[in-house]
Amino acid sequence: EVQLVQSGAEVKKPGExxxxxxxxxxxxxxxxxxxxxxxxxxxxxxWMGIIYPGDSDIRYSPSFQGHVTMSTDKxxxxxxxxxSSLKPSDTAMYFCAxxxxxxxxxxxxxxxxxxxx
Amino acid sequence: xxxxxxxxxxxxxxxxxxxxxxxxxxxNVGAGYDVHWFQxxxxxxxxLLISRNTNRPAGVPDRFSGSRSGTSASLAxxxxxxxxxxxxxxxxxxxxxSGSWVFGGGTKLTVL
Numbered sequence: 001e002v003q004l005v006q007s008g009a010e011v012k013k014p015g016e017x018x019x020x021x022x023x024x025x026x027x028x029x030x031x032x033x034x035x036x037x038x039x040x041x042x043x044x045x046x047w048m049g050i051i052y053p054g055d056s057d058i059r060y061s062p063s064f065q066g067h068v069t070m071s072t073d074k075x076x077x078x079x080x081x082x083x084s085s086l087k088p089s090d091t092a093m094y095f096c097a098x099x100x101x102x103x104x105x106x107x108x109x110x111x112x113x114x115x116x117x
Numbered sequence: 118x119x120x121x122x123x124x125x126x127x128x129x130x131x132x133x134x135x136x137x138x139x140x141x142x143x144x145n146v147g148a149g150y151d152v153h154w155f156q157x158x159x160x161x162x163x164x165l166l167i168s169r170n171t172n173r174p175a176g177v178p179d180r181f182s183g184s185r186s187g188t189s190a191s192l193a194x195x196x197x198x199x200x201x202x203x204x205x206x207x208x209x210x211x212x213x214x215s216g217s218w219v220f221g222g223g224t225k226l227t228v229l
Contacts, residue, residue: 035218037163044119045155045163045206047218059216095162102210103153103169104218107162 002026004034004096004108011114012086019082020111022096029077030054033099036070036081039110040092050099051079086115120145121207123221129197130229137224139190139207145219147188150210154183154192157204157223166205167192194226202228 007021022034036048049060053072060070071080079096094111097104122140129135139152146152152170155163165174167183170190180201182193190209194201207221 033216037218044223045208045220047220050216050218059214061214061217097163102151103165104155104208105165105168105174107164110162 002098002106004098004106006094006096006108006111009112009114011116013117014088014115015085016115017082017084018086018113019080020094020113022079022081022108024077024079024098027098029072030074034072034079035097035099035104036068036079037095037097038064038092039095045095048081048094053077053079086113088115088117091115119222120211120219121209121221123205123207123224125222126225126227128227128229129194131197131199133197134193134195135197135226136194137192137205137207137226139192139221141188141190141209141219143188144213145188145209145211146185146190148212152183152185152190153208154181154190155206155208157206163206197228199228202226 003025005023030053033050033052035050038046048064051058051070058070069082091114096108098106127135154167156166157163170185171183180196184191205224211217211219
């Protein structure tokens, strides 16, 4: 069974760093792109970028380029999304999703990030 | 402002048929990219409802159907049920950024 399990909710202060994770199982992790999606409170879905674990090819949305970093660890079948300096506007739910033949078919349960002083 | 345009809300009585539109442009749906639809309940992850314009993944009732024509796509729900009340999003790809996903702004379906 394909599963993406994300790390738990985080509460951080502005300026702090953060790395959240998305662990895949039930399929060949290296062979499928992993996308990240932001959902701000009460708002819609926004594509942040996508990474291919096989060779770490990354495509960032211009809206998020330079503010987040995507990475993967093939040895643990885990994808990561990190911030070096959080802002209150980063408060949102973050989802990872597997892309299979251009279809985001399986999604993680989401990680809620709250940034507040 | 979302790249794909959806109505903010639709509603219907139990048993009725509703449709949700998704309008794109020549850089996404009009470029030939498939449209996918997702259903999202509050506090949960989006769930794939329709893939590649018209295909239902296993377990999705045949009350849900999709279509695509030109730069637009539609999701139809027949025999509306109370448990269909959720947010619905369309998604496609865009040539603006290689590999990029684009979403509609989402449509809140209310079952009256």
